[in-house]
Amino acid sequence: MITSLSSMATPSYCDALTVTNPSKTLISFRPSTNLTLKFFHASKARGFLQFNNARFGIRYISPKFSTQTLVARADANLIGDEDPVDVIKVHGSSETDDGSEEQKKSSQLSKRVVFGLGIGITAGGVVLTGGWVFSVALAAVVFAGSREYFELVRSRGISSGMTPPPRYVSRVCSVICALMPLFTLYKGQIDVSVASAAFVVAMALLLQRGNPRFSQLSSTIFGLFYCGYLPSFWVKLRCCMQAPALNTGVGATWPILLGGQAHWTVGLVATLISISSIIAADTFAFAGGKAFGRIPLTSISPKKTWEGAIAGLLGCIATSVLLSKIFSWPTSMLSAIGFGLLNFFASLFGDLLESMIKRDAGVKDSGSLIPGHGGILDRTDSYIFTGALAYAFVSNLLPLYGV
Incomplete structure (x- = not known):
């Protein structure tokens, strides 16, 4: 867009000046002579058209532009001979668009990180309470x-x-x-x-x-x-599930004012391990899919790959085993691995089911309640089936609730 146009020349110097948009063609009618046309452009910066042998200029500010053709001819009343016209064509660049897109992605990532940390800390406090x-x-x-x-x-x-x-x-x-x-x-x-x-x-x-x-x-x-x-x-x-997790060392150091060792029940430990395993599965699946993803997992969610799913499975099992060592629950390594497997497949199934609903609805996100994350279902779909299966696993498959 041309924002200012100034001329110090008399009308005889420039009889006709035409500026059109979007091609932005500048034409001065009359036979031409020596003329240098300079065009400076930088992404999101000012451009300036300078006519060395004329007395006017055009200054404009344009965040982005398409192909621009600039043509000028000097007035023959000033100089009698005629020289070829200098024509400068500047083809639009995608640098501005790329920069804007990168800035948008960076802003979205910042929102995801900030709100993700806030949700994680809040959820951790709620689970502990x-x-x-x-x-x-x-x-x-x-x-x-x-x-x-x-x-x-x-x-x-x-x-x-x-x-x-x-x-x-x-x-x-x-x-x-x-x-x-x-x-x-x-x-x-x-x-x-x-x-x-x-x-x-x-x-x-x-x-x-x-x-x-x-x-x-x-x-x-x-x-x-x-x-x-x-x-x-x-x-x-x-x-x-109020059975105390007596073997965990965390309960021995837990403050008396916050419930002491009795606060650390099997239900609390199982919930922490299950939620942490789901978070690990999502994180490892995302990282593995980005780095190695080649083979699509299912048409329901095209971005999911077998490589990412395998990475998520390994991350989920590793987290379950590691936390079982920290909390000393469940006491069996095989039970910890089984708990990790159950958490992974329950979370994956919940994620795919919600993706199927969104695909049929024709939407990308279930809502916009959480900035950078979408809706509540987008963040909790992996947990919907996991709680029921984790409860069934602990109450029915682990003798004495795994203690």
Whole structure:
């Protein structure tokens, strides 16, 4: 864009001046003579057109430009002979675009790191605290995640092939899902509550005005199961397994004011190992996929590769074994390896399932609640199935809960 145009010459010096956009062609009509046309450009800097034998100039500021053709002819009233015209063509560069793209990626990475650290530290404190603090925090996450799920169900990509549930039903289901972790903490089990909630929701859908559709029922019941029932197992794992992890050395040094050694239960240790293993799996899978990824893992998520999955599996098992040595739980090396395998496959399946939902919905992220990370489901999809499987592993497969 030309921002200023100044001329100190008389009208006889320049009878016609034409500036067009986007080609930015400068033409002075009349036979030409000696003329030097200089054009200076730098990314995001000023450019200056200088006519040595004329008395005017054009200065402009342009962050980016396409191909620019500059043509000038001097006035024959000044000098009688005619010389060839100097024509300078400057072809647009992508340096500005590349710089802007790199700056954008750097800003996104900074947001991911900052908010990732904040979420990690907060989640660690919540897990260590346990009790109603853990349950209320999980209920808030479940409510936000269920809202995102039902918005995905109502998106054009999914609703074009099915009838979504009424909005009031989805809102009620989100509230029910948020209450499930609290019922689990209070009652110790959730099965009866889930069955009752599913019955009420099904009756509301069947008795609605119009023609009830099976797709409404299936998507709603799956929402109760996916967003409410499965995450509630984290409460059963963290808060309901009160057997003390007597062998861990961390509990012996834990302050009395914070609960002492009794605070370090099997549920706390198992939760810490499971969450840490999932984080390690995601980190190693991302790094391995970036460095060695060649073979696509599945069409559901094209960016995932077999090389990244193998790196994630090794990282998950290594983290599980390392933390089992630190916490002295589980006492068996084979149990630690099995726990790492279970955490990896549960997290991978949860990630792929959420990717399938987003693919059908035609969206990249489930939401925009967390800057640089997307929605709640984008950050917690790996944990949805893991809590239930980890609880089943510890309570049913480990003798004496692995102590």
